[in-house]
Amino acid sequence: MIDIEDLVVRRGTTEVLSGFSARVAPGESVRVAGPNGSGKSTLLRVLAGLTAPDSGRVTIGGRPPADPAVRSVRGYVQEPPPLYEHLTTGEQMEFTAGVWGVRPQEIRERADALGLAERLDVLVGDLSLGQRKKLGHVCATAHEPRLILLDEPFNGLDAAAEDAVRADLARWRSDGRTLVIVSHSDASVAGLVDRTLMTRARTETDA
Template sequence: MIRTKDLTVRFGEKTAVDRVDLHVDEGEVVLLAGPNGSGKSTLLRVLAGLLEPSSGGAEIAGQAPDSATVRALRGFVQDDPPLYEYLTSHEHLAFAARLWGVPVEDGLELLARFGARNWSGTLVRDLSLGTRKKVGLAAALAHRPRLLLLDEPFNGLDADSCGELARLLKEARDEGRTVLMTAHEPQYVEQLLDRHVHLENRSNS
């Protein structure tokens, strides 16, 4: 499902990701581990099609991460999801549903599973980080993507919502979908993981 070869990302003189070779097979649940600054979030952004590598390459299902085919099969949740602040939660989910070609109710059902359906009429800008995360998760997962890229998905969630997200990830694993994630709270998913991939800090030069 995911293949990278000598993947390197530089920002000026700083090397954020240094020659990473990563292989994640379809149906695997893999945790990206490593200290802050080791490039975990940057690597996920490359795989989400939001960053171009400085050198090396990445493929998802044999295609470039920014291809239309890959966008349709992927769901990406960032630590602080970049939502449209002047839309309500319902409007944001309706927009995402149109992009994915699914009913808005699919997203609202996920929001309800996180205990946040009552916030569907609230502007995104007025939501707490935890509720924003729930809206972002619902928007990204409503189309049941074959590949889930999750950057600190448990951050900001209450304990009940963390448990619900763990159940959603178990459902994804049982359905043979692929998950690549970072998490400072791996206890929620430890039993679901096929393996850890550890990234190390590298020199900034």
């Protein structure tokens, strides 16, 4: 599903990703790991179509990441999640349902499993970090995408919410969806991934 060849992404004069290559098969679940500053989140942003490569080739199902056909089958759980702070939690769910053409009740049922049932009338801007993370997880995957990109999906979650997210990942994996998960902890994704892709920080010897 995903083909990456000699990917280079620069920030100013620094190469955040330098010659990264990988292939992820349809239905495969992979973890992306590496030291701080090695481009893990940048890689997800490239796959999400939000950051353009400076060089190299990236395709998803044979199409570039920004292609509209890819957007419809991809979900991106960001860190931090991009939400509308002036909306209530319930309004954010309704807006997301309209964007993806799903029933608001479907989103609310998944949100309930993450402990958000009592926060529907609370402004998104007043939610705690963990609550925003839960809402972002639900909204980013409301359309049940075939490709799901997740950036540190367990950060800031309480134990119950972590279990619920883990159950989502296990269900998606068993459904044959493709998962790309950035996680600093091997233990947190144990049993949920098939293998690990390593990024590395650029050093002076690479110059």
